[in-house]
Ligand code: SF4
């Protein structure tokens with residue numbers, strides 16, 4: 001299985017976004033956007049760290065796609081459900097730091113039905129615009145594909161995942177420093 005040192009950032013310090021309460025959900029997203037606008041000059045380190053995060057996503061994306069393209073078409077229990085396609089607070093911070101639009105989530109969907117972002121060829125969102133959990137989910141068939149390949153490819157893959165975790169951690173840590181300093185409401 002994928003085992004590696006955790007070098008990211010503990011995102012539980014951020015509030016929970018409740019996709020079951022659409023008004024509150026969108027208010028929180030607007031508040032994050034407003035925070036970025038108000039403290040843009042203080043968030044320079046966030047934007048300085050963002051290109052490394054984008055580069056890490058771009059490096060991993062084709063590799064992960066090559067594995068999912070191999071196994072997902074034959075899957076009988078597709079993992080992409082609406083509830084997994086909704087973002088966490090930290091995902092939204094990442095989207096804004098990377099200059100990405102917040103996807104137009106339809107919250108009035110069955111959370112257990114197939115995710116609204118599934119298209120004919122898989123997820124229609126670019127990887128950096130998906131919830132982070134979507135990149136980090138490795139089902140058993142995917143893990144098998146990873147493990148049966150050359151050891152060097154596997155090591156490189158783990159190293160790229162670690163870089164993604166590190167780069168995202170830097171973005172979130174630098175955001176959190178300002179956010180905490182401003183004593184923002186954490187509910
Ligand atoms: S990632 Fe795994 S569980 Fe999800 S659709 Fe692909 S094969 Fe199925």
Ligand code: SF4
Nearest residue numbers: 080085115117123134
């Ligand atoms: S990968 Fe895309 S389609 Fe799958 S749960 Fe995530 S956002 Fe939805």
